Amino acid sequence: MHRIVSRAALRVYVRRERRDCENGSAMRTAAIACEPWVTAAVLVQLLESAALPPEAAQSIRRAMADEGVTLAHLIRDALPVPLRWLAPPGTGLTAERAACIGYAAGREVRPTTFPPLSLSLISASTVAEVVRLLDYLPVVTNALHAEVTHLEPTVDIRFSPRARDPVLDAFVAFYFAAAFPRLLSLLAVRPLTLNVALAAPRPRGLPDDPCNPMPRFDAARHRLWLPASELTIECRFADHSTHRAQLAALAATRMPTDPLIEQLRELLYQRPQRVSVEAAAAALGMSVATLKRRLRAGGTAFRTLREAVSRERAIRLLGDPTVSIETVADALGYSEPANFAHAFKRWTGLAPGVFRRRLVGRAAVARAVRDAVP
Structure with missing residues (x-):
């Protein structure tokens, strides 16, 4: 015999389910925020990337299943993704292989890969505005720190991975070393004189890129640098009012970091x-x-x-x-x-x-x- 449920009771049930779901997402977000993470959009880009081997993609999907989440859920709720999903223990992924995967994936990024920074990137008027967006890396990941220093006649960008795991740190460093120059090349109206150095040996299996110079390896530290004069180079899709509004929104919503x-x-x-x-x-x-x-x-x-x-x-x-x-x-x-x-x-x-x-x-x-x- 079916029980008849009143509309009022149904509304209460729906509200409770919605609240429990929201609380669960909040607790998951708080827990993940205490470990190295990336935005869900980066995970989507990786899963769609030709750089990611099939077995690595399968490992990521299994990790998601173990956590009881789906890709649609992650994207819908803009949840952070634990960086450990990219290199689950027991898969045999080495730091050298992770570096190759990270660099190849970084070469495939687009400005739309990094919401909520995407619109700020696309609407930037100059290269200087793109570089300044590195201040907002914490809204995309906590696994990388970048520091911009103006040392005339150059601008020096020093970056360091913070995953505390050799495999994940290698992935993060090589991903950024390829991704940021890629973004600048897509946005600037003309080529830049951008140099990249990595404090790591060249991984075996890293292919040459005929369209872009390879980073310098075995450097003292990870860094990128370009002439300060190139900061004024214009970007292709400049929209000053949109960029300014996006910066205001980022400043208002960015979680304080301590x-x-x-x-x-x-x-x-x-x-x-x-x-x-x-x-x-x-x-x-x-x-x-x-x-x-x-x-x-x-938090x-x-x-x-x-x-x-x-x-x-x-x-x-x-x-x-x-x-x-x-x-x-x-x-x-x-x-x-x-x-x-x-x-x-x-x-x-x-x-x-x-x-x-x-x-x-x-x-x-x-x-x-x-x-x-x-």
């Missing part, structure tokens, strides 16, 4: 034990109340940040089958493996052993696919 969060993440990574909030505050030279207030202003909390770091480290350690689960638990500061297992299941929905078996199975599939491709 170096304290970065310092705390470094502290949590450096210390294997479970650091208490009191110990963290003392190490950072402030009171517990001040630390909590600063974290709250940055996070000490426990959220500590668990995000522990989750990242646990996933990476479990990707190595030679490391026992007991060793992983001890490395993360858990006195009992059972306590670690309980925490890990709360983070991922899976027990550590089940999670590892899935990783091992996926690694075997990825190796088989990779070996089968000539």
Whole structure:
């Protein structure tokens, strides 16, 4: 017998479902914001890119399925994407291969790849306005920091990846080294004298680009530079009023960034034990109340940040089958493996052993696919 539901009850149910969905998205966003992430549009570009091997695309889609999200959901809600999805543990992706993938993908970007910066990029009037948009990188990713310095007669752009993983850092650095010059070449009305240097050896398998000079490798640090005189070069689709309005919108909506969060993440990574909030505050030279207030202003909390770091480290350690689960638990500061297992299941929905078996199975599939491709 079917139960008849009143319209009022149905409205209440719909509102509750919508609220739960919004709360779930907010919690997911807050959790992801505590680890290296990129905007969902970058993930879409990668999945559509010829640079991404089929096995890597499959790994990304499996990671999305494990998290219970779809690409449409990510795009619709403009959710950040954990950078770890690009190199899931156990797939055998090396830093050298990640660098090649990142550079090839960066060569395929378009101004529309980076919402909410897209309209600002397209409407920029000069190269100088495009360069200034690097100040707004935090709305696109927290996995890269770029600093612009005017050193006459050049403009120096120094950049550094912040994923804290050799594979992901290689991807980020090489992606940016290809993507930013690509954007400038698409927007400027004439070619620029742009130089790129990378603090890494040239990866094997990185093809020559006949249309663009290769970066200089084995440099002291990652950097791009161009003559300061070229900042005044006009852009193809200049629209001053639109650009100004977009900058105002970015300034109003950009989440405030606090170096304290970065310092705390470094502290949590450096210390294997479970650091208490009191110990963290003392190490950072402030009171517990001040630390909590600063974290709250940055949209996070000490426990959220500590668990995000522990989750990242646990996933990476479990990707190595030679490391026992007991060793992983001890490395993360858990006195009992059972306590670690309980925490890990709360983070991922899976027990550590089940999670590892899935990783091992996926690694075997990825190796088989990779070996089968000539």
